[in-house]
Ligand code: FES
């Protein structure tokens with residue numbers, strides 16, 4: 001089947017079998033290798049991307065279900081070769097080590113900060129509770145999200161907000 005959708009603002013289309021997951025379609029067929037698959041059962045969150053403005057497990061969606069939708073992967077967060085503030089915060093506050101969970105963590109954190117510009121530690125921990133990290137102990141991720149939230153409040157128009165903005169309804 002042919003699937004046509006938008007990835008990181010670019011219209012793309014490719015053929016795939018109806019059973020192809022969105023994760024495999026993005027990573028293997030379209031080359032967005034920032035999409036990581038861990039458990040393939042909707043448990044670990046590593047495959048999380050933004051679908052029409054809301055985070056979704058791309059291992060639990062079929063590519064054909066994303067027909068006509070707008071997807072944001074981690075490749076779409078940096079603009080003009082510049083990391084966005086949330087990505088910088090993860091780097092500066094040691095929010096990533098092996099980096100395997102990072103794309104899903106970033107998608108989740110972007111959604112959180114879009115909806116809640118000043119989350120508490122507990123709210124950050126609740127937001128990322130569906131994303132498993134084997135490396136960081138989570139405190140550094142919480143620190144990074146808090147730092148990015150401060151930066152976002154100081155610069156409310158930066159890409160952290162615009163990249164995952166929900167489409168107008
Ligand atoms: S790979 Fe999708 S939730 Fe684990």
Ligand code: FES
Pocket residue numbers: 095096097098099100101102132133134135136
């Ligand atoms: S940084 Fe390694 S799994 Fe999170």
